[in-house]
Amino acid sequence: MAASKPLRIVLLGPPGAGKGTQAQRLVAHYHVPQLSTGDILRAERKAGTALGKEAQGYMDSGKLVPDGLILGLVERELEKGLTGYILDGFPRTVPQAEALDIMLASRAVPLEGVIELTVDYDEIVRRATGRRSCPNDGSMYHLQSNPPKVDDKCDKCQGALVQRDDDKEETVRKRISEYEEKTAPLRPFYEKSGRLKRVTGTGGIDEIFERIKAAIGH
Numbered sequence: 001m002a003a004s005k006p007l008r009i010v011l012l013g014p015p016g017a018g019k020g021t022q023a024q025r026l027v028a029h030y031h032v033p034q035l036s037t038g039d040i041l042r043a044e045r046k047a048g049t050a051l052g053k054e055a056q057g058y059m060d061s062g063k064l065v066p067d068g069l070i071l072g073l074v075e076r077e078l079e080k081g082l083t084g085y086i087l088d089g090f091p092r093t094v095p096q097a098e099a100l101d102i103m104l105a106s107r108a109v110p111l112e113g114v115i116e117l118t119v120d121y122d123e124i125v126r127r128a129t130g131r132r133s134c135p136n137d138g139s140m141y142h143l144q145s146n147p148p149k150v151d152d153k154c155d156k157c158q159g160a161l162v163q164r165d166d167d168k169e170e171t172v173r174k175r176i177s178e179y180e181e182k183t184a185p186l187r188p189f190y191e192k193s194g195r196l197k198r199v200t201g202t203g204g205i206d207e208i209f210e211r212i213k214a215a216i217g218h
């Protein structure tokens with residue numbers, strides 16, 4: 001049975017830790033929306049908006065988009081009047097986390113906790129750099145764990161598979177070092193206020209999901 005208390009959490013963890021996958025499971029279980037700043041930025045880029053164009057260079061080189069742009073975008077989403085939420089990929093800097101507390105306090109929907117998915121960095125590089133997708137139908141593959149039947153070709157449409165720019169090894173490593181430098185300081189920030197819970201992010205999807213639910217506690 002789904003929980004009656006609306007879930008209000010931040011999913012924290014290095015890029016490639018599986019936050020997006022777990023966020024989808026949480027959405028289905030707790031019936032609250034996922035707010036992924038990465039997904040919103042990708043949609044803005046696809047739509048060719050000014051915001052999307054401004055974010056593009058940062059994203060392709062594995063750097064964080066400036067706080068000002070991100071906060072405007074989150075503010076816009078919160079205006080929709082959410083009672084529960086799963087924040088995925090936001091906040092990513094201490095100033096973003098401070099701004100989030102202020103934005104939520106004025107809307108009386110405080111954060112109940114922060115779940116940090118911990119995954120070894122070498123494992124992240126292996127997962128990300130093996131990922132391939134089909135630009136025609138969006139099918140996803142992984143060179144080690146879910147390879148296409150024919151090298152570099154989509155099983156469904158035979159289209160040539162591509163690697164996302166931000167999955168290239170150099171970019172993945174850059175994103176990890178950005179995480180260490182700018183996002184890891186969120187650990188002591190949330191630990192101080194007793195809101196941080198750490199969950200091991202390796203193993204099967206179901207197994208990790210059970211650990212997250214146990215950490216949430218409802």
Ligand code: AMP
Nearest residue numbers: 015037038058059063064065089090092
């Ligand atoms: P993600 O899909 O969450 O890994 O995000 C993809 C890219 O979007 C990141 O590498 C950043 O360039 C940008 N991005 C997403 N969320 C944020 C954020 N909260 N702050 C700064 N940049 C972000």
